[in-house]
Amino acid sequence: MTTHPTNTSTGGPSAAGGSKAAAAIEKARSEGRTALIGYLPAGFPDVRTTIDAGIAMARNGVDLIEIGIPYSDPVMDGHVIQEATVEALANGFTVPRIFDVVEGITRETDAAVLVMTYWNPVMRMGVRAFSERLAAAGGAGLITPDLIPDEASEWLAVSEELGLDRVFLVAPSTSPQRMQNTVDASKGFVYAVSVMGVTGARTSVGAAARAVVDAAHAAGADRVCVGLGVSSSAQVREIGVYADGVIVGTALVAALRDGGVDAVADLARELSTGTTKVPA
């Protein structure tokens, strides 16, 4: 690993600054591993299963758990995740249950648990009310796919006050100016979108991913994790050469759909075999 300029917001390797996500990624780094981040939507097919699957991920090599809030209009998600969230909503999932999921996982494991959510459900509950409940449940923070720092003034203030992580996204299309602003506004890690598109397994993660990660590092981010399209340990290994963490979503959702919690555990174990850092 090269060393990157220390940034107060994203914190240096030794200065996780109370960030649970940063601490989890730094722990993996200290063990010579790329951090593995696993995503599942809450309430698919029910809340109990989400908790069990989250615990199974944590016990099979996943460093950070990302739990999505099912939302009626998920514009950044591909078919697999859309179908899962539609089912979760049809099965009666309501937003406050997200805190049960977070608490259920954090009570049983040491994994950092982040919530991935489109912004309107948070706005509806109230940014402060949502954040306080998330913190009380032991949550690390939020990943916000349709909230850019430009619109996030209230979230920036509340998350700072409560010590929650703020994971904003950067993309291949992100301008240098926006990259700097987003890196500065982020806490925990920066989420690098690997391709221009929506969530879904892809056979290869484009060359664009490395450029995005390099640009984020150059802007001062100490932890940059790559998401969208990752589904195998080979991809995890490949991305681990230049990124600090790898996010897997669709493949885990499909595993849960097709094989239940055991299949999630198996896939997590397989993915984790790709996390050992190989020299660049």
Added chain:
Amino acid sequence: MTDMHQDAGRPGTDAGAADTIDAGTAEAFLSHDESLRHAPGPYFGSYGGRWMPESLIAALDELQDTFEKAKADPEFTAQVTELNRNYAGRPSLLTEAQRFAEHCGGVRVFLKREDLNHTGSHKINNVLGQALIAKRMGKTRVIAETGAGQHGVASATAAALLGLECVVYMGAEDTRRQALNVARMQLLGATVIPVTNGSQTLKDAINEALRDWVANVGTTHYLLGTAAGAHPFPSMVRYFHEVIGDEAREQILEQTGRLPDAVCACVGGGSNAIGMFHGFLDDREVALHGFEAGGDGVETGRHAATITLGRPGVLHGARSYLMQDEDGQTMESHSISAGLDYPGVGPEHAYLADIGRANYEPITDAEAMEAFKLLSRTEGIIPAIETAHALAGAMKVGRRLAADLGPGEQASDRIIVVNLSGRGDKDVATAAGYFDLLPDDSAEQEIAQEGEQL
């Protein structure tokens, strides 16, 4: 006006908990008489903005930059004017509706005839402008969403004219109900993709178009059909529709020598209304009335009266009023008019509602259909069912004006301008079914039962 309008926070604030009006802005408007015209965005009071994935921000920046430069380029504005005149058929007429006016308390009623534009509605104004912008950006492909098919047909038309590839996303249910409009788009060279995700309605068609846009943004412009969405869409779509209000203002002055007392328009996303209202925004003596789809009645929950009953939230890139449940999930809207059947509304309307510059009321399906029949029979003009909501509203406004006359005043001293946003040819099957005009065993009867809007 309901007390829901007190429920507006500032950008980035918690709308759900902070039920505070944007008092500073409202006060400035009321006390300083500042111009409301040409509001540039991204914010309209506490509404608007860019609640969008980062992946699309660069495209929105490029669009905004191109649009700003185009507006300042005489060559571009001349192109728009030329297409409006010699392709779309502008200026559209302003027709006095004397027999219909008898049902509006006897006030004088003038119809701004957007139904006479090419493709039969106001939609052409926006698609021609945006297709020209797409060309200026070097994009070769446009995508669009459509509900009933009107914006899809207009987009396919503009794409054919300007040599652009066109893909239209449409709810799967709508593609079945609107088979003839699907055929129309295909005849114009467009590809229609049925959307089977989510509730399979207009909002899901927008979601799918956004997913396409994220993946193909290098070559593709998203030709959004209404004055909603992320900045710069609300102000850009309004800009291309401002011609409606500008023409209407000039025409009413020419025909009557004065400004109207009231202007009426229907509001779904709100593009025809904002284009019409814009011409009169700074004429404070002109009352502006927007009419939302009340469906079966707002008390039934089956409606699309977003401003009347919605709460501020974010959907499709903008903060505005939104039909949402306690969890912030978007609710399904209902209206006999597919064009008004949308659970959101443009952010500039939300702002105009909050500051009290425009008034928004629901019109039920039944009220709209009565006005639909009335205009057809009194003026020989079959309006779009969307437009019929504005006509039903004008009937109410006219009667109120007539009931509120001062001593020595006559109803005929009062003037209403209604935006006749579209023609009703597409709605004949729906209307024939609604009024039970079809023989039981006719093929059309079967179609009408499925809610076809041709």
